[in-house]
Amino acid sequence: MKNQTKHKYNRIANVYNFFTGNKDSKKMSSWTKRVLESIEGSKVLEVGVGTGKVAIFYPENLEVIGIDFSLNMLNKAKKQVKDKKNITLLEMDAQAMTFEDNSFDTVVASCVFCAVPDPIKGIKEMRRVCKPGGKIIMVEHVRSNKRLKGKIMDWLNVITVWVLGEYINRDTENNVILAGFKREDVKSDFIFSDIVKFIEIRNNK
Numbered sequence: 001m002k003n004q005t006k007h008k009y010n011r012i013a014n015v016y017n018f019f020t021g022n023k024d025s026k027k028m029s030s031w032t033k034r035v036l037e038s039i040e041g042s043k044v045l046e047v048g049v050g051t052g053k054v055a056i057f058y059p060e061n062l063e064v065i066g067i068d069f070s071l072n073m074l075n076k077a078k079k080q081v082k083d084k085k086n087i088t089l090l091e092m093d094a095q096a097m098t099f100e101d102n103s104f105d106t107v108v109a110s111c112v113f114c115a116v117p118d119p120i121k122g123i124k125e126m127r128r129v130c131k132p133g134g135k136i137i138m139v140e141h142v143r144s145n146k147r148l149k150g151k152i153m154d155w156l157n158v159i160t161v162w163v164l165g166e167y168i169n170r171d172t173e174n175n176v177i178l179a180g181f182k183r184e185d186v187k188s189d190f191i192f193s194d195i196v197k198f199i200e201i202r203n204n205k
């Protein structure tokens with residue numbers, strides 16, 4: 001499954017920005033603004049950086065590493081941030097990162113944990129590489145709790161998994177708890193209907 005997802009993103013890298021809107025990535029979305037405002041400290045990791053839709057907006061005072069396991073997505077991101085000396089992009093699997101423990105003040109992931117093949121493993125890795133007391137910020141699709149909408153998402157999920165390797169019906173906040181975070185350290189609110197969540201986690205280890 002891991003390689004299937006990676007290959008799917010490699011295949012769609014050329015059309016990803018077109019189909020996800022904001023084609024030239026110059027306009028900052030409101031949730032990207034919120035991500036940037038929520039960052040703490042100066043050492044930042046972005047997991048699943050994709051084509052660099054968030055990365056392009058990191059201010060110069062942050063030292064940012066972005067990782068992705070799709071080389072084609074990463075190459076798009078490299079073009080986006082080619083003038084930004086404070087951003088390093090690396091090909092790496094979020095489920096097995098090569099960083100030392102406690103390396104980053106803030107870890108960011110947007111629309112990634114619907115795609116990571118083993119999301120709990122990936123979230124555990126974010127926990128490991130984030131410093132004690134640091135912050136993890138996630139913006140994620142989640143399954144609607146409404147009966148019919150949830151069912152429709154389950155049906156559509158078959159297509160999104162097939163095309164993109166993306167599970168649109170995951171309960172990512174529960175995966176955060178299963179990965180070892182305490183409920184009281186997790187804050188979340190919906191930013192689009194009841195299907196896209198902004199999740200902030202205090203990394204109390």
Ligand SMILES: C[S@@+](CC[C@H](N)C(=O)[O-])C[C@H]1O[C@@H](n2cnc3c(N)ncnc32)[C@H](O)[C@@H]1O
Nearest residue numbers: 009048050053068069070073093094110115116
């Ligand atoms: C839906 S895209 C989101 C990209 C970007 N964060 C954004 O907001 O536009 C998901 C990205 O996560 C990456 N990804 C999925 N699983 C991954 C993993 N295990 N390790 C690294 N990257 C992964 C995919 O290759 C893809 O680029």
